[in-house]
Amino acid sequence: MRTVHLALVVLLFLAACSGGGDQAGSLPETTAYIENKGSDTIVNLALAWAERYQELHPDVSISVTGGGSGTGLAALINGTVTIANASRQIKSEEIESAQANGIDPVEFIISRDAIAVIVHPSNPVSELTLQQISDIYSGKINNWTEVGGEDRPIVRLSRETNSGTHVYFLETVLRLGDKENSTLFSMDTLLLPSSEGIINEVRQNPNAIGYDGLGYVPDDLKIIGVAETDSGPYILPMISTVNDKSYPIARDLYMYTAGEPAGAVKEYLDWILSNEAQEIVAELGFVPILLYNP
């Protein structure tokens, strides 16, 4: 008798729970739901796209979250998102673990981005070579006098290791694009969890050097002109210098889907590559893909 009572209570409890769940589940009236997650570099762009697209297609609902390229790709591998945003190309290990889960990632290049190297506006240094930036971040150069600045210690700022920007900066700048090179960030490099953290510290600290996607750098910070060799030319990042490939720290931005997209997801990705969506890219400070690839 007692166990029957207990079972009844448990059943009632479960019924109450599932009843609540059903009510919450029946709210959205949209026909398609796209879950979009990944790179913090892309998150603002993806949000702007999602907002515009939902205005045009009220039947599609798109949710956008950040967290870093690795986070988005991990979610794609685990099958919890529709589209993963990444500011780096998917790694071969990630493709393997995706295939182990029965998922075949498909790549889309959705825009281009330049990484700007930034310093405090009062810093007299305005030009650096890739080699100098590499030496600064690897800890070989520790004072601004060594690159023609004031007698101040250099405080190196970087994104966390789960950021695609971090990995890109490591490969392209610290290692100068050389796969054999195993230079690492100096151990005392500050790893800040957000773009905002880097911008904030560079804004108030004259010792700091940082890097971030061009779209995120506000006007009150100083952007460094970068040269590939010490003979110059030193080039500032902007749409034209990224498109003619003269600015050396620029990269493609990606979206990944699980398998070839179909239906609403395919329509959304097609729209992203249209002129209309690429105009939003330029408005946000990124570099549109169509201008680059006419």
Add this chain to the structure above:
Amino acid sequence: MESRKLNWQEFFIPRLIKASGYSAIIFVALIFFFLLREGIPALGEVKLNVLFSQRWYPIEDYFSILPLVTGSLIVTIGAMLVAIPFGIGMAVFISEIAPRWVREIMKPLVELLGGLPSVVLGFLGILLLSPFLRTFLDLPTGLTALAGALLLGGIAVPTIVSIAEDALDAVPTSYREGAWAIGATRWQTIWRVTLPAAKSGVLTAVMLGIGRTIGETMAVMMVTGNAPVLAVKLNSLFQPARTMTATIAAEMGEVASGSTHYHVLFFIGMVLFLISLAVNIAASSVVFRSKKRAERVLS
């Protein structure tokens, strides 16, 4: 009808209470077994000399937990150096010295402070504290272990004050009156009578404060700079540090489940769990010993 309802309650309520009680033990055990299951494989996948080397850089397979453990310790110790004297002092003031009306304003205020989300304090730390520390102490950057320690000290103070004040308040007035009667000054009464009488409660307050500090993540991640430097020198307090909690929070979202990095992060969680356990055991053994001595005196 009435008696039937009573029976039903008699049957159900004690069991519910019992289940709640046991659930605490079950949850702790389950969490610990989960940590063990996910963390122990790290020992097989990462060589011990890598696990205890100098460098934490997981995307290139440098998995040394030493910078993280020392980072957590230096921030926690720094925070306790701020929070223990300040917290106990404030509790003594509220309970023993302040007039009644001050006390009735201060206690709720302190508890309100304890309810502030740590991420809000993190904002204050990033915008006010770290620039101030940089210019005031002439440091290369204000994002240092010291900023984390001061902020965490601030976070731990309300916890310590609130619990220590309750303990002091629970000391019977007759103790204080007895001390005054034999000519003790106010300070002597506080230091020699009230505080020792409330010792176990005050220690609990300190332990909970340490627990709050070592487990705090968000504020610390925002202000310590997160550079995984081995923090063993004296001036490490004035350098950036990376704590265990910040590492787990920053990196857990990104790892593929089942990878070496994933297991190492769980291993760090295990170390964190063991440190809290050690702190708790140390505390309860001190409290236990002092009780036995008190009992001896009484008998």
